[in-house]
Amino acid sequence: MRTIDDFTRPLEYLSPLDRYLGEIGRKWADTEVIPIRRDFDEDWEHHKLIEPCFRSLQAEIGFQRMLFPEDLGGWGLGHSGYMGTGAARLFEEVARADSGMAVAFGVLFWPLVMICVEPHVNRRLCEEFAPMFMESRPVFAANAMTEPQGGADIENMEIVGGSTIQTTAVLEGDEWVINGHKLWPTNSGGVADLFGVVCTTNPGSKDPDDLAFIFVPAKTPGCTQGGPYEKAGMAADKNSDIWFDNVRVPSWFRACGPGLDALYFKEVVSLGNLGSLAFVSGAMMNVWEILRDFTSETTFRGKPLKENDDVAGVLANFAGGVDIIRVLTYQYARMLDRPDLYGDRWSEEIVAKGRAYKYFACDKAVEDLKKVMNLMGAHGSDRAHDVEKHWRDIKIVQLWMGGKQLCQMEVARWFYECETL
């Protein structure tokens, strides 16, 4: 019988850890999440069902430590040369079960990329924060970027250059004093233990030196999180408002320093695009599994649904889409793993191509999922089959990180050398 492992990946790109990451992730998904995920929607606020799944994945298996250097208790993925392909495999397996969990899990590494990944490892901050992630409970981090009015404008680095950031960081002695209001970070709403906060040291400035990426432990006085927002899906991903009111942290909590924070922040965007691709790939493979079973067990015109030519046409288009998205995911992961061949992960080219692949994959997945739901009739929107869950979740993947229009601008800007957009 065909399985999801029959979908194509460029095998020569894969991490030596690929098989183990895949097997562990698959087993966790099959035993701990898929049997109960149908009730996650009602658990969006309190995470009574969801939290134990995170505990198992992050603390008991220990994935939350994997980015840190080995001598600090981590697995050294940040300097392995396989961060991209390794992450893609693991995120795929998690998203196959639940892409809300996948994003919450993936985002715990997002701010840590600024300090744990070669060539910009900040050893002192790694030492500071590693113990937190070695604990025997699920620990989360979050990137506080988006702000009210203007949304993800700050991710539009090429044009806006940080000039719209209203969260300020002022150096007073050997401390940063941070003030501002952020919206929407994954793992907010009381979840995160550590924030990476995108600030400006000079409001209105486009000078890259003035963009600061500063770490703020969530328990720091003056840092307040609101309650989680209710959303169309992704119950495992909590988002909320965060306020920074005269929050003081040591001056060395700045990730990389003037100019470099702005530079490596673009790498965060690239990795966000890789995560998004892997989430889509994992979710789509699960839909393929569901569809395989549904169209074998359900009959139309007196024969199994899949044995009808018109249905087979829809199934073929869907499977082809899954295969393409998976190949694209690993191709981009490889590009991030081999900057010597493809360019820096923070380069305009890599960011633009990541945006292009991400929105292509999301658009394709959303359209294909709609067709699958229409094919399944009432069962397509029935939560018992989980297809509708993936549809809601993937729609969210399509819209985050600034939405589609921002993706389009970055892609056009690089491929067509637009100068004013």
Next chain:
Amino acid sequence: MRYQELFPVPIEWLQDSDRSMVETISLWAEQEVKSKRLEHKEDYEGLLLPAMRKLFLDIGLQSMMLPEELGGGGIDSPDAAVTTTAVLEQVAAADSGIGFLFANALALQYALAISPNKSAEPLKEAAPVFTGGDIALCSLVLPAYGSDTKERPRYYGLDYPATAVKTGAGWVVSGGPARPQCCGATASIFGVVCDLGDGTPGMLIVPAGAKGVKKGKPFKKTGLAASVNADVTFKDVKVPGSALVLEGIEALRAVLSWYYMACAAVCAGSLQTTHEILQEWGDTRVIKGKGQVFKENPLVASLMGEIGGKMGTSRLLTYNLARMLSRPDVYGPAGAGSLHVSAISAFKQVGRMAMEAMDNTMELMASAGYATEWNLERYWRDVKTVETYVVPETVAQTCMARQYFNLKQL
């Protein structure tokens, strides 16, 4: 400018009484649903049921298509197609789930009360349910995919949800578990499409309280919170002879044509609120890096243009279908192959355009598009649920191909 003026339909098809009803329902939508939405979200007991009581009982939508002499609203001629479309649009603009429930009621009442179906005995039997002072939800139970390959009569490849056997003066209905179109757990009446024994379809009215009707546990679904749905089993349910409200393929197709029209109106109505939401978003957001009001950005504007085009076309298609169904003297009977397929085609097209317009609106709103606070996502989930429930895509496509290209075997 009001939505109806922004996206006009041939206004000569609407009567003054239709406009008056639209105003009444708009007021209901604002007072009973929209103004309470932030507080109650999609809560059934706290928001939807009280709103339905007001709409179905106090305003009287529940019985509007029954004859006046039986206590109904007397809108019981084919003209009701345009009237109900205008009404449904406003109901769905408030809550597409409530709109979908009304669409089911409308289809069932069409089978009962609209000429040429009008038949005194079934009407007299059923009318008290609708006029008795309690809320009476209706659900169609339609042919669906099956679970085995046994040879048996089918309705265009789909299995009948039940069979009805004539016994003396009455019928015995058996079948299921079947998935009703809506509110399986709360319906008062089911309109069950049955195999009458020789492959001939018939629709029988089965009261939910009849002996042998067993409702399953309510199940979870993407949207339509107003519809508390559950699978239903019919075990040797005895109903009177008058329960058979239609017989034969053409009669069933006629009911389905009206149902498709009603569901198209639900989708079109949902777009009305989508427009309101996007209008506010486009007016109040700023692309700060450019110091530009959101809607004034050319890329945003191009997508808004697409969305607006789909809104306008959806209304036009829906009202045109309603007009065609309201004038059998001009366009032929609702169950005739050509009109029936036009109804399928219009519904599928309107549903698809509504989904595309909502998808695009969500894209423009980014995270706010999927946050419940902004309300768009509930319409998006509702319309997708309607699209999947009403007719599986492949069945609709086959029906259209059969008519448009004269297929002989499918």
